[in-house]
Amino acid sequence: MSEILVHVTVNGEVREWRAQPGDLLLDVLRREGYWGVKRGCETGECGACAVLLDGEPVNSCLMFAAQADGRELLTIEGVAEGEKLHPLQEAFLDHGAVQCGYCTPAMVLCAKALLERSPQPTEAEVREALSGVLCRCTGYKKPVEAILAAGEAAAKPRGKAARSGRAAR
Amino acid sequence: MSDRSVIGRRVRKVDGVKLVTGKAAFTDDIELPGLLIGKILGSPHAHARIRRIDTRRAKALPGVHAVLTYQDVPRVPHTTAGQAWPEPSPYDTYLLDSKVRFVGDRVAAVAAETRAIAEEALRRIDVDYEVLPAVLDMEHAMDPGVAVIHDEPDSTHILDPKRNLAGDIHKELGGVEEGFKHSDLILEREYRTPRQQHAMLEPHIVICWLDADDRLIIRSSTQIPFHVRRQVAMILQIPVSRIRVIKPRIGGGFGGKQEMVIEDICAALALATRRPVKLEYTRHEEFFMARTRHPQILRLKMGVKKDGTMVAHHMKVLAATGAYGSHCTTVQGNTGSKVLPLYRAPNLKFDCDVVYLNVPQAGAFRGYGCPQGFFAQESLVDEVAHELGMDPIEFRLKNAIRQGDVDLLSAELGEGKKGLPRNIRSCGLPECLAKGAAAIGWKEKRAAPRGTGRLRRGVGVACSMQGSGIAGVDFAGAFLKINEDGSFNLHVGATDLGTGSDTVLAQIAAETLGVSLDKILIYSSDTDFTPFDVGAYASSTTIISGGAVKKAAEKMHDQICCFAAKLLEAAPEDLTCKDNRICAPNGKSVTMSEVAMFALYKEKTQLMEGASHFNTDSPPPFCATFAEVEVDTETGQVRVQHLVTAVDLGVAINPMQAEGQAEGAVAQGLGYTLAEELVLDEQGRVANANYCDYKIFGAKDMPKLTTILVETEEPLGPYGAKSIAEVPINGVAPAVANAVFHATGIRFRKLPIRPDAVLAALRAQEGK
Numbered sequence: 001m002s003e004i005l006v007h008v009t010v011n012g013e014v015r016e017w018r019a020q021p022g023d024l025l026l027d028v029l030r031r032e033g034y035w036g037v038k039r040g041c042e043t044g045e046c047g048a049c050a051v052l053l054d055g056e057p058v059n060s061c062l063m064f065a066a067q068a069d070g071r072e073l074l075t076i077e078g079v080a081e082g083e084k085l086h087p088l089q090e091a092f093l094d095h096g097a098v099q100c101g102y103c104t105p106a107m108v109l110c111a112k113a114l115l116e117r118s119p120q121p122t123e124a125e126v127r128e129a130l131s132g133v134l135c136r137c138t139g140y141k142k143p144v145e146a147i148l149a150a151g152e153a154a155a156k157p158r159g160k161a162a163r164s165g166r167a168a169r
Numbered sequence: 170m171s172d173r174s175v176i177g178r179r180v181r182k183v184d185g186v187k188l189v190t191g192k193a194a195f196t197d198d199i200e201l202p203g204l205l206i207g208k209i210l211g212s213p214h215a216h217a218r219i220r221r222i223d224t225r226r227a228k229a230l231p232g233v234h235a236v237l238t239y240q241d242v243p244r245v246p247h248t249t250a251g252q253a254w255p256e257p258s259p260y261d262t263y264l265l266d267s268k269v270r271f272v273g274d275r276v277a278a279v280a281a282e283t284r285a286i287a288e289e290a291l292r293r294i295d296v297d298y299e300v301l302p303a304v305l306d307m308e309h310a311m312d313p314g315v316a317v318i319h320d321e322p323d324s325t326h327i328l329d330p331k332r333n334l335a336g337d338i339h340k341e342l343g344g345v346e347e348g349f350k351h352s353d354l355i356l357e358r359e360y361r362t363p364r365q366q367h368a369m370l371e372p373h374i375v376i377c378w379l380d381a382d383d384r385l386i387i388r389s390s391t392q393i394p395f396h397v398r399r400q401v402a403m404i405l406q407i408p409v410s411r412i413r414v415i416k417p418r419i420g421g422g423f424g425g426k427q428e429m430v431i432e433d434i435c436a437a438l439a440l441a442t443r444r445p446v447k448l449e450y451t452r453h454e455e456f457f458m459a460r461t462r463h464p465q466i467l468r469l470k471m472g473v474k475k476d477g478t479m480v481a482h483h484m485k486v487l488a489a490t491g492a493y494g495s496h497c498t499t500v501q502g503n504t505g506s507k508v509l510p511l512y513r514a515p516n517l518k519f520d521c522d523v524v525y526l527n528v529p530q531a532g533a534f535r536g537y538g539c540p541q542g543f544f545a546q547e548s549l550v551d552e553v554a555h556e557l558g559m560d561p562i563e564f565r566l567k568n569a570i571r572q573g574d575v576d577l578l579s580a581e582l583g584e585g586k587k588g589l590p591r592n593i594r595s596c597g598l599p600e601c602l603a604k605g606a607a608a609i610g611w612k613e614k615r616a617a618p619r620g621t622g623r624l625r626r627g628v629g630v631a632c633s634m635q636g637s638g639i640a641g642v643d644f645a646g647a648f649l650k651i652n653e654d655g656s657f658n659l660h661v662g663a664t665d666l667g668t669g670s671d672t673v674l675a676q677i678a679a680e681t682l683g684v685s686l687d688k689i690l691i692y693s694s695d696t697d698f699t700p701f702d703v704g705a706y707a708s709s710t711t712i713i714s715g716g717a718v719k720k721a722a723e724k725m726h727d728q729i730c731c732f733a734a735k736l737l738e739a740a741p742e743d744l745t746c747k748d749n750r751i752c753a754p755n756g757k758s759v760t761m762s763e764v765a766m767f768a769l770y771k772e773k774t775q776l777m778e779g780a781s782h783f784n785t786d787s788p789p790p791f792c793a794t795f796a797e798v799e800v801d802t803e804t805g806q807v808r809v810q811h812l813v814t815a816v817d818l819g820v821a822i823n824p825m826q827a828e829g830q831a832e833g834a835v836a837q838g839l840g841y842t843l844a845e846e847l848v849l850d851e852q853g854r855v856a857n858a859n860y861c862d863y864k865i866f867g868a869k870d871m872p873k874l875t876t877i878l879v880e881t882e883e884p885l886g887p888y889g890a891k892s893i894a895e896v897p898i899n900g901v902a903p904a905v906a907n908a909v910f911h912a913t914g915i916r917f918r919k920l921p922i923r924p925d926a927v928l929a930a931l932r933a934q935e936g937k
Contacts, residue, residue: 036191041452045860076191096825100667101188102420139832
């Protein structure tokens with residue numbers, strides 16, 4: 001099979017990948033060093049490999065890398081700004097929403113997509129947004145609380161938002 | 170407790186930032202030049218002998234570097250159970266064998282340039298099987314004339330291989346038959362529990378390579394790095410000194426990684442190819458080539474007086490360990506030793522047989538025999554209370570074990586041998602019941618009519634306990650050294666599998682040394698650079714590894730005071746360490762950094778301390794679980810509306826993490842209760858080996874959770890801590906089943922309680 005060139009924007013940077021037509025997006029992302037994209041099932045059931053494609057969550061195990069051509073990808077590596085964590089990441093830490101951390105990147109990305117759509121979501125909306133990501137550690141309670149808190153903090157005036165930790169540093 | 174600055178605080182996980190930013194932290198997150206991919210050929214038959222195996226076509230495939238069969242590797246009987254040596258599990262397993270004992274059992278292993286080549290190589294291995302009759306039904310595994318699963322002559326410590334009997338336990342305290350004679354009410358019931366799978370998000374994965382000194386490096390997602398080192402050395406017949414096991418961050422374990430599942434075969438491939446080899450289960454393989462919870466059939470008989478005094482309790486268990494006996498008698502021993510003593514009946518009896526079957530192997534799983542036992546016991550206790558016309562909480566409180574009691578049954582049922590009596594030095598169970606009842610609204614909801622419409626509501630309760638480490642067996646080491654800036658390297662063999670133990674252990678060190686948490690640099694689970702630790706299991710890490718950290722930190726604290734005393738011109742015993750400073754009574758103080766600089770550059774001394782710790786008792790955490798359910802009489806669906814967990818964990822070192830442990834345990838417990846079961850077909854194949862057909866709870870499936878930490882002061886634990894990780898899973902199934910009874914008047918004695926069973930029972934009830 002002949003190699004193809006895939007032009008994508010990953011975390012704001014333009015990339016050119018050489019890939020086989022059958023290469024999965026998951027495998028190419030990990031090969032390119034985006035280790036935060038996790039392999040959990042390779043059948044689209046667990047969501048650990050989720051990334052944002054033009055702002056919407058997709059399972060990277062269900063896509064060919066070639067299908068990302070000309071599109072914009074966000075992985076967990078692109079969520080923080082340098083050393084400054086995203087408010088969602090701060091909230092996950094402050095609320096104990098991370099246990100083993102294997103599903104955390106996918107949860108944070110799905111939550112980010114949600115908050116961009118719906119800045120102050122209801123609990124039902126948060127649970128819907130997380131419904132594609134399986135977690136075996138947390139029982140989802142603390143992740144849901146973290147996402148709700150991040151939404152609320154963003155809505156409050158700047159000074160008050162600082163209360164829930166370093167979110168508004 | 171208010172004088173504590175780090176213990177009892179809801180601090181962030183020390184490894185949290187790297188996890189939340191997706192940094193390379195897990196086993197697979199490295200790049201190794203020349204990495205080969207390993208794959209295992211699994212048996213298509215449940216029971217067969219390999220007559221002939223031909224690997225020539227596979228070896229001829231370009232890109233294939235090794236193909237191993239039983240003819241190529243040492244034959245060393247062993248157990249894959251990650252237990253302290255000498256392991257109480259039978260030595261009935263081989264790296265590769267000429268016989269296969271379940272669908273998916275190892276036939277051969279390959280290492281190749283790519284996954285595609287490795288998979289093609291598997292297809293090119295020609296195997297001629299002599300298919301043998303398969304033993305799939307645990308109730309007939311010991312019947313005369315049934316095929317013998319372990320007929321090999323060299324396995325050891327199997328109780329009766331000819332009868333497929335891996336092990337048994339028969340213990341009695343007092344005399345139950347005599348007790349039943351003096352009982353006013355006797356109930357006898359049978360319960361059944363399913364094969365549950367750990368289904369942790371990161372499948373089993375290991376990467377092995379030889380370093381520049383020709384030492385075997387095993388980078389593995391494991392709960393037991395030190396046991397893995399010892400086991401691989403024995404199986405491959407190489408010295409322990411030639412092996413280094415490293416455990417990076419791991420994506421969940423829950424007991425499924427308290428087992429040497431694939432490290433041996435990956436190491437064999439690395440040695441054969443002299444190249445780095447990665448072996449990773451697919452999700453599909455994970456469901457039948459890893460481990461499960463032991464399914465059990467439990468028969469319970471309980472005798473009580475009219476006033477609700479429990480007189481005698483006899484529990485008979487039949488359990489299946491699958492094709493190999495990993496953890497077989499210890500898991501089942503727990504079903505007796507950690508369940509029966511919850512109530513103070515003077516006459517207790519435990520009988521148990523564990524049989525082999527030609528099905529996937531069982532092993533350790535959060536709760537370790539207790540979820541099975543408590544489902545049965547707490548269901549029966551509810552039934553007895555109902556018959557007596559007593560409130561289920563009142564009946565439990567009347568009979569429950571309490572502070573000052575000595576549980577002698579656990580002395581009879583030790584870790585595969587005679588154990589130690591359990592002294593109850595702390596017990597918050599009454600408070601757990603009171604607070605849990607208030608949170609669920611017990612009084613009002615028990616009194617409310619269950620309804621006659623489509624939806625019926627009910628509430629139920631269950632009590633449970635666990636241990637904190639294995640008494641007299643589990644032990645851990647810890648090591649500390651100081652750096653110039655007053656920070657400390659803390660090295661522990663303890664294994665954080667996502668539970669947050671690195672954080673808890675760092676908190677214990679920081680508190681003891683009087684420094685802030687950021688001054689503790691914890692490094693864990695590397696057999697070359699950290700002291701020994703049995704690993705993460707039996708709810709042991711906080712109490713046992715934490716005990717070692719506290720001892721090491723106390724010794725370090727004393728050394729620091731000795732050196733600081735010289736700077737402060739005061740007596741060492743008068744000094745206190747607090748807020749990264751050492752203070753004298755006269756108000757003078759020095760910083761931790763100043764002491765470190767003084768010791769290193771003036772006194773030419775590296776302040777460093779190590780310590781070991783073990784306990785001769787295993788203080789139980791206690792738990793009261795309350796469930797409120799809604800049963801849909803048209804669909805048979807049971808929906809849990811609210812689940813309350815009130816748990817006595819001793820002192821909570823990190824309440825936020827402790828709550829997280831309880832909530833995760835509850836989620837797994839709900840799956841066990843309502844959905845999860847590995848289904849086997851008539852050939853012994855797993856029919857639902859994927860996350861679609863094997864349902865684990867998602868974010869939308871979860872009910873409202875309330876977690877109440879009931880703190881007691883445990884004398885044996887560091888800063889009064891006991892344990893939390895396992896106990897909250899135990900009460901979920903019986904609390905839900907009891908709530909379903911309250912809602913419908915129907916007892917469900919078989920898990921999982923699925924809509925089809927509920928619907929059938931409701932129809933039968935209508936027909937009456």
